[in-house]
Amino acid sequence: MNQSARKQPELPERRPPASGRLPGTAPLILETLADDDYALIDSGNGQKLERYGPLTIVRPEGQAIWQPALDEKIWRQADAVFTGDTDEDGVGRWRFPKQPLGENWPLAWRGLAYLGRFTSFRHVGVFPEQAAHWRFIEDQIGAAAKSGRQPRLLNLFGYTGLASLVAARAGAHVTHVDASKKAIGWARENQEMAKLGDRPVRWICDDAVKFCEREVRRGNSYDAIILDPPKYGRGPKGEVWQLFEQLPHLIDVVRELVSDKPLFVVLTAYSIRASFFALDELMQEVFGDAGGRIESGELVIRTLDSDRTLSTSLFSRWVAQ
Numbered sequence: 001m002n003q004s005a006r007k008q009p010e011l012p013e014r015r016p017p018a019s020g021r022l023p024g025t026a027p028l029i030l031e032t033l034a035d036d037d038y039a040l041i042d043s044g045n046g047q048k049l050e051r052y053g054p055l056t057i058v059r060p061e062g063q064a065i066w067q068p069a070l071d072e073k074i075w076r077q078a079d080a081v082f083t084g085d086t087d088e089d090g091v092g093r094w095r096f097p098k099q100p101l102g103e104n105w106p107l108a109w110r111g112l113a114y115l116g117r118f119t120s121f122r123h124v125g126v127f128p129e130q131a132a133h134w135r136f137i138e139d140q141i142g143a144a145a146k147s148g149r150q151p152r153l154l155n156l157f158g159y160t161g162l163a164s165l166v167a168a169r170a171g172a173h174v175t176h177v178d179a180s181k182k183a184i185g186w187a188r189e190n191q192e193m194a195k196l197g198d199r200p201v202r203w204i205c206d207d208a209v210k211f212c213e214r215e216v217r218r219g220n221s222y223d224a225i226i227l228d229p230p231k232y233g234r235g236p237k238g239e240v241w242q243l244f245e246q247l248p249h250l251i252d253v254v255r256e257l258v259s260d261k262p263l264f265v266v267l268t269a270y271s272i273r274a275s276f277f278a279l280d281e282l283m284q285e286v287f288g289d290a291g292g293r294i295e296s297g298e299l300v301i302r303t304l305d306s307d308r309t310l311s312t313s314l315f316s317r318w319v320a321q
């Protein structure tokens with residue numbers, strides 16, 4: 001890695017704070033429950049046991065500081081186990097105690113087919129708690145599409161494209177941006193799996209901040225924007241992404257990109273030392289005079305057959321209507 005790739009860019013001045021504050025709800029807890037293809041079966045002792053379609057999987061979970069509710073025997077029957085760092089991007093490896101498994105396997109959400117995958121860094125190609133946002137996106141885009149519109153949606157840090165495909169299926173014209181060529185490749189495979197090849201999705205490998213700045217210069221706008229930035233990341237040309245330094249600027253730019261017929265902006269953050277109030281304040285500062293409302297809180301997963309709840313991420317969303 002060369003020194004220039006490490007350098008943080010000079011950030012432009014912030015836009016002036018909004019003159020008002022919007023009404024809203026905080027905290028709003030958005031729960032994901034078990035469905036046909038996903039369940040949080042148990043958690044505890046720094047791990048979680050989940051089911052993804054036919055496979056049960058054990059992975060590190062730093063927040064599970066309690067003891068597991070289920071017998072160890074059930075945990076030992078898992079098809080795949082990731083051992084390693086509990087850190088979000090910690091290193092480790094997959095182990096398949098019963099039989100060797102391929103790199104991917106079919107899954108679906110509300111009939112939208114996609115692939116689960118054993119990736120490095122313990123991820124499985126999907127963040128199931130995002131289903132709370134998918135439901136919201138589906139409702140909002142679906143309602144706009146019913147009234148004859150084709151809303152333009154921008155998905156930043158889009159990973160394997162599930163939110164993009166949910167939006168495309170509901171009737172949006174989608175622009176999906178991610179810095180990883182590999183992730184864009186997986187997202188395209190998911191588009192094929194979902195048989196949504198005929199839907200308008202632009203798959204763009206770019207740095208999220210640079211792309212947005214360019215879109216503002218080009219005079220482009222979007223009716224809906226979703227972003228799920230990591231704490232730390234890299235653009236395709238080594239651009240440094242540090243959430244605490246760059247998120248305020250990115251939200252300023254996102255505000256510039258909002259069309260004059262807006263629907264929503266959904267911001268999620270995970271694995272950061274912050275409260276949802278931090279995201280809420282930032283969204284109030286930038287969207288406080290935009291009309292509508294701001295809802296902020298946590299995305300959580302409810303354990304199968306139990307009231308136990310696992311928090312996964314923070315979110316704040318601006319809803320125009």
Ligand SMILES: C[S@@+](CC[C@H](N)C(=O)[O-])C[C@H]1O[C@@H](n2cnc3c(N)ncnc32)[C@H](O)[C@@H]1O
Pocket residue numbers: 125126127130156157158159160161162163177178179180183206207208209227228229230232233234235236239240241
């Ligand atoms: C954890 S994923 C987001 C998950 C996604 N919202 C979902 O539910 O599937 C974070 C993504 O950010 C991408 N990323 C990291 N730094 C980036 C940057 N500077 N610009 C664009 N994408 C970036 C990574 O390649 C990764 O795919």
